[in-house]
Amino acid sequence: MRAVIMHAPGDVRVEQIPDASIVEPTDAVIRPAAVCVCGSDLWPYRGIEPLHGPTAMGHEYVGVVEQVGDAVREIEVGDFVVGSFVASDNTCDICRAGYQSRCVHQVMMGSVGTQSELVRVPHADGTLVRTPGMPEPDLIPSLLAASDVLGTGWFAAVAAEAGPGKTVAVVGDGAVGLLGVLAARELGAERIIAMSRHADRQALARELGATDIVEERGAAGVERIKELTDGLGAHSTIEAVGTQEAMEQAIGATRPGGHVGFVGVSHDVQLDGLGLFFSSVHLHGGPAPVRRFLPDLIDRIWRREIDPGKVFDLTVPIERAAEAYAAMDERRAVKAMLTL
Numbered sequence: 001m002r003a004v005i006m007h008a009p010g011d012v013r014v015e016q017i018p019d020a021s022i023v024e025p026t027d028a029v030i031r032p033a034a035v036c037v038c039g040s041d042l043w044p045y046r047g048i049e050p051l052h053g054p055t056a057m058g059h060e061y062v063g064v065v066e067q068v069g070d071a072v073r074e075i076e077v078g079d080f081v082v083g084s085f086v087a088s089d090n091t092c093d094i095c096r097a098g099y100q101s102r103c104v105h106q107v108m109m110g111s112v113g114t115q116s117e118l119v120r121v122p123h124a125d126g127t128l129v130r131t132p133g134m135p136e137p138d139l140i141p142s143l144l145a146a147s148d149v150l151g152t153g154w155f156a157a158v159a160a161e162a163g164p165g166k167t168v169a170v171v172g173d174g175a176v177g178l179l180g181v182l183a184a185r186e187l188g189a190e191r192i193i194a195m196s197r198h199a200d201r202q203a204l205a206r207e208l209g210a211t212d213i214v215e216e217r218g219a220a221g222v223e224r225i226k227e228l229t230d231g232l233g234a235h236s237t238i239e240a241v242g243t244q245e246a247m248e249q250a251i252g253a254t255r256p257g258g259h260v261g262f263v264g265v266s267h268d269v270q271l272d273g274l275g276l277f278f279s280s281v282h283l284h285g286g287p288a289p290v291r292r293f294l295p296d297l298i299d300r301i302w303r304r305e306i307d308p309g310k311v312f313d314l315t316v317p318i319e320r321a322a323e324a325y326a327a328m329d330e331r332r333a334v335k336a337m338l339t340l
């Protein structure tokens with residue numbers, strides 16, 4: 001099968017590798033309808049995360065089940081399914097508490113690779129959620145977004161306690177931040193302030209529900225959020241970047257008693273203890289338990305209430321994966337879809 005392999009920072013190739021197959025009896029193999037490149041795939045692409053030899057890339061996937069292992073009971077060949085970027089049994093105590101991304105039997109799909117013609121999905125019964133039927137082709141991008149960026153933005157909004165009467169600030173204008181805006185809107189937030197300095201992303205943020213845009217960053221960004229909120233700060237802040245500046249901006253932009261939902265994968269972030277102490281904010285984040293939200297998100301997409309597929313602004317055949325990575329790295333694309 002063809003698969004996207006990263007050999008070194010900036011070096012992405014499409015190669016033939018052996019077909020994905022059943023390894024554990026709880027596995028399924030799916031044929032993706034489309035795959036995509038995630039912002040987190042850019043960390044190794046930029047040399048910020050180390051690569052240990054040629055690595056199969058990707059962790060987002062939707063598609064049709066081709067094979068199931070002997071122990072799979074719920075998922076059947078022919079089902080159209082959506083899964084999250086963490087495979088989980090969905091039965092352990094941590095899963096049942098709604099934190100499937102930290103399942104005691106978790107398998108990170110990034111360690112398996114999904115940017116390929118076939119994908120092995122561990123813990124198929126726990127991980128995969130079937131759609132009500134075969135989706136219309138125009139729903140594929142939105143269902144693919146649910147696999148990670150929508151589910152992650154949604155968790156961030158829930159963790160930040162976005163809801164009616166709340167002012168929500170969103171740090172980060174990548175796909176997760178933009179879909180955090182959408183999630184905050186769906187959860188009923190009164191005011192949604194997107195922090196972005198790119199005109200095209202500002203426009204998309206407004207389309208997805210942002211009521212205000214703040215272009216300033218860092219301390220100036222925090223000041224601007226305070227000006228917009230009677231000097232208090234936002235009730236709820238979504239942090240969808242993972243850098244020191246973004247995390248400080250998120251905590252600083254949140255009022256005492258408010259909530260920060262942080263989902264940007266943390267890279268060298270160091271928090272000042274005393275600053276955190278006096279911020280009086282709630283911090284809740286981590287790898288999003290997308291599986292918790294998938295049934296609801298699939299429903300909303302199926303009913304065409306939300307259109308998170310709008311974040312895909314570049315679609316190329318998988319052979320041109322290198323172009324997709326470069327476009328996202330240079331921020332010419334918000335999110336790239338690869339067709340098979």
Ligand SMILES: [Zn+2]
Pocket residue numbers: 088089090091092093094095096100102103104105
């Ligand atoms: Zn579990």
